[in-house]
Amino acid sequence: MDFQAPNTLAEQIAGYMAQRIMTGQIQPGQRIQEANLATELKVSRASVKEALYTLERWHLVEITPRKGASATQINAEYAAELYDVYMHLLIMLATRLCERWKEDDKPLVMDAVNRIVATVNEPGADITAVVEASFGVMEAACAVVNNPYLTESLSNFKPAVSRTYYLSAQRYRQGLIHTLRFFTELQPAVLARDSATARTLIEDFAEQQKNLIRKAMA
Numbered sequence: 001m002d003f004q005a006p007n008t009l010a011e012q013i014a015g016y017m018a019q020r021i022m023t024g025q026i027q028p029g030q031r032i033q034e035a036n037l038a039t040e041l042k043v044s045r046a047s048v049k050e051a052l053y054t055l056e057r058w059h060l061v062e063i064t065p066r067k068g069a070s071a072t073q074i075n076a077e078y079a080a081e082l083y084d085v086y087m088h089l090l091i092m093l094a095t096r097l098c099e100r101w102k103e104d105d106k107p108l109v110m111d112a113v114n115r116i117v118a119t120v121n122e123p124g125a126d127i128t129a130v131v132e133a134s135f136g137v138m139e140a141a142c143a144v145v146n147n148p149y150l151t152e153s154l155s156n157f158k159p160a161v162s163r164t165y166y167l168s169a170q171r172y173r174q175g176l177i178h179t180l181r182f183f184t185e186l187q188p189a190v191l192a193r194d195s196a197t198a199r200t201l202i203e204d205f206a207e208q209q210k211n212l213i214r215k216a217m218a
Contacts, residue, residue: 009043013051014058016041021060021071022163032061032069059160072160079164079213086157087206093138093154094198096145097190105144106191112140113187120180127169130176131162137183164209168216178208 007015017037020026032052038045052069055061059082063069072078101109116133119125135158142151165172182205189197 008050009047010050010054013037013041013043013047014054017051017055018058018060018159021055022159023166026071028071028073030071032071034068055159058156058158060163074163074167076210076214076217079217080210082157082160082164083206083210083213086154086161087202089150089154089157090138090202090206091199093141093145093150094186094190094202095195096147096150097141098193098195098198100146101144101190101193109137109140109144109190110187112137113183116183117180120176125173125176127165127173130179131165134179134183135162164213168213171212171216175208175212178205 017026017032026032034045034048034052038048041048052061052063055069056063060072061069062072097109112133116130116137119129119133122129138154138158142154145151182201186198186201189195189201
């Protein structure tokens, strides 16, 4: 059994703040005062500072010398650049998955895909549940591919990508049919080890997401 260390206090603070930034409770550009946050959460400023460095790694916070931290600004150009990099990481993941999956891995990945399909098909699908189920597929694929560097890179992108979903939630809700189609078509491509089709599906899906964000920002 692998040793699993519990989340540190700084990691718990980072998770709490990430949720507030992703869901818009903390607006883009809004200053984050270390002292105020430490008082609010009844923790040390050292723990808050460490949490802010984690949020910076997740692309949710910008830390400027002598000015402190603020929530990262977000616009259509930022979102497009974010998805360009994220898309290439997903293509790498899908390519390795096509190469490496074994018969014993199928239930893990298929269960994750079935979960996102069921979530999208629920009446009045909850965006938070859809987003989490979507990343559940990515995490299942990472477990099969077993590349720690790729897994870490994708994990660091998850909060920033989630944030774009929340900021364009209404548009994203209207585009759920594209999400459903993407996952239902991606699964047979992976099972057929057809990495070329998987790449095309990911590229098309990323472009669709960028268009939704552009419209939401407009």
